[in-house]
Amino acid sequence: MTETNLYLTMKGTTEGIIVYLDDQCSFEQLLEELHKQLESDAIHQRTSIKVHTQNRLLDTQQQDEIRHLLNDQHSIGIKSFESNVISKEEAKSWYDHITLKPRVKTIRSGQELHENGDIFIIGDVNPGATVTASGSVFVLGQLRGIVHAGFPDGANEVVAASYMNPSQIRIADQLSRAPDYEVEGSQREFAFINQETGQIELDDLHNLQKIRPNLTDISERGL
Amino acid sequence: MGESIVITSGKGGVGKTTTTANIGTALALQDKKVCLIDTDIGLRNLDVILGLENRIIFDIVDVIEGQCKLQAALVKDKRFDCLHLLPAAQSSDKNEVTPEGIQSLVEQLKPDYDYILIDCPAGIEQGYKNAVAGADKAVVVTTPEKSSVRDADRIIGLLEQENLESTHLVINRIRKHMMDNGDMLAVDDIVSTLSIDLLGVIMDDEDVIRASHHGNPVAFQPDTKASIGYRNIARRILGESVPLMSFDEDKGFLFKMKKLLGMK
Structure with missing residues (x-):
């Protein structure tokens, strides 16, 4: 009609x-x-x-x-x-949200890194350091600190690291922490929210493309 | 023109002051002119470890306040002519000391010395900022314990903002058997976590405590593991390339004989 x-x-x-x-x-x-x-x-x-x-x-x-x-x-x-159009301001913040932010830096104890969008850290995240992103977080190095991806509500975001031994991983409103006993950590893993259980899980990096095939597809990040 | 090195750690009690005294002594043993500055106002220790407590007349706060000349406050070491100490104040108000004050002090001292070692107080507040202000380079002291490595990491992060030429690491109080058992962090793990260059390692040694007790830094003794560690650090500061000492215990005559005969 x-x-x-x-x-x-x-x-x-x-x-x-x-x-x-x-x-x-x-x-x-x-x-x-x-x-x-x-x-x-x-x-x-x-x-x-x-x-x-x-x-x-x-x-x-x-x-x-x-x-x-x-x-x-x-x-x-x-x-x-x-609407078919958006304001410049909205466009800027959307652009900010979908761009990857490379950071060549080791994030040390007591240091905090907050970014809109995805963060790509070329360096380590040491114990006591905090990284927060509205998108996903990728660490080309050792992840031992606290990472919060998808802040505040991006439940589809992930945290990936070449060496994964974080003290806490937070994605959107979920939180997962390291066990109280000492663990070895693991190579090339990523953390995501399992939609069925609603909990944060770790998996081998190879399975990332199966579990989040549209991770880098910007049209998935709605306007 | 000398260079100034701040010795810091974040955490207290890891051996900053002992390290300052011993690196200073080891550098003096190499005939370098060395001035040690104690910036731990209100909790001065460096003079005690060097055994110079009785010779103090003026202190750093007197100099900064203009009560005396800089030369008058410098305490000459009882063993070397080339080792001097600028002691911290024990009672004065520590707010008198500012980063600019320390900076100008260090600049005044630089023409007369090869090395100026600044002993930093624990913590990351004003005292730390004062001590770092005058430094060209930094040495971070840590022990193989998690808490102390965590604080060292914090300090290294803060030092990164300070425009220093370099930051090096000294790992103090290493206990071989505990590292082997995994009850302490391994040297490699510490270096990989902190990702800065290692300047040296010091074995945990009763002689260090004994030497400090008698006001005679352990670096004087030629044969203890700790003093060799400090002397190696001094040589590395002077630009020599010295291999890292092995942690293996001296197993005694029988072991050496067996090794010689190919039985071990």
């Missing part, structure tokens, strides 16, 4: 109704049109819709205005705002 008005296009899809807003007219015209359409009952009340603004970028205030109109006056929920 497609219904076209002057500035509004409504499409029924399997995901529900998507309302496309024209991107050439002024925002006031849009609001007016939207208001008119709602008055004429084109959309049933108490449904949830997606709002797609095409090539128009709405700031939070404008989003609030639309939300106010739909939600408060007509009790129509908004699942999400979508």
Whole structure:
């Protein structure tokens, strides 16, 4: 079902109704049109819709205005705002989140390294050191300290190291620590959250491509 | 123009002061002009280990405050003419000492000495910052214990921000049999964790304690394992290439005979 008005296009899809807003007219015209359409009952009340603004970028205030109109006056929920464009700021932070940050450095006791995106440490992470990344952490050296990958909510991120003997590994909101007895550590391993158990597990590095085939695929890291 | 070396560790009680006294002594034995500076204000020890406690008249705080001239505060060693000590203050307010103060002191001393060794207090607070401010190079002392290696790692991280020419490692108080049993960290493991160059290893030796007790640094004795370790360190500082000493115990006459006869 497609219904076209002057500035509004409504499409029924399997995901529900998507309302496309024209991107050439002024925002006031849009609001007016939207208001008119709602008055004429084109959309049933108490449904949830997606709002797609095409090539128009709405700031939070404008989003609030639309939300106010739909939600408060007509009790129509908004699942999400979508758009073909993003602001420079968003683009920068997205770029920051998806780029790999190489660091040639041994992270020593008491030192902390925080980065957005993936970190590639060419050096060791010593006991007492902390590394935090919003993406994955790769250590080309000995990992003996604390690493937190996927901070705060990237449950698909991993921690990989050439030598793995960490005191703690944290991924998203999961935590796993070394046992109280002394362990030898192991070569070429990675840590990930097993989706079935929800717990952090270690596996041989060879299996990384099986378990996380899309690890480096940036389109997986949604906008 | 001399060079200044800070001797530090982070953790207390690993042997910074003993190491300072002995490297200083070993360098003096090689006819180098050496000045030792004790920056552990309020807990001075270096003078005791050198046996120079009774000769102190002025101290480092007096010099920095301008109460006396730098030359007047230097204590000459009782064994060498070329070894001098600038003692720490025992009672004065330690806030008088600043990184700039130590820096200018060291710069004043450099033309007259080959080596200036700065004994750093434990910890990573003001005292540490003061001691490091005047240094060209650093020597980090650690023992083969986890806690002390952890603190050494912390210190090395801090030293990396200081623009020093080099940072070297001394592993002190090695007990051969405990290392062999795996009850202590092995030398290789420590070096691999800290990833800095090893300057030398010192065996744990009762003679060190005995020598400090009598105010005569162990480096004077020509034949103990510890003194050989210190002398080797001094030679390496002077640029010689000296192989690392073997940890093996001297097994006595019978063992040597058996070895000679091919029975071992």
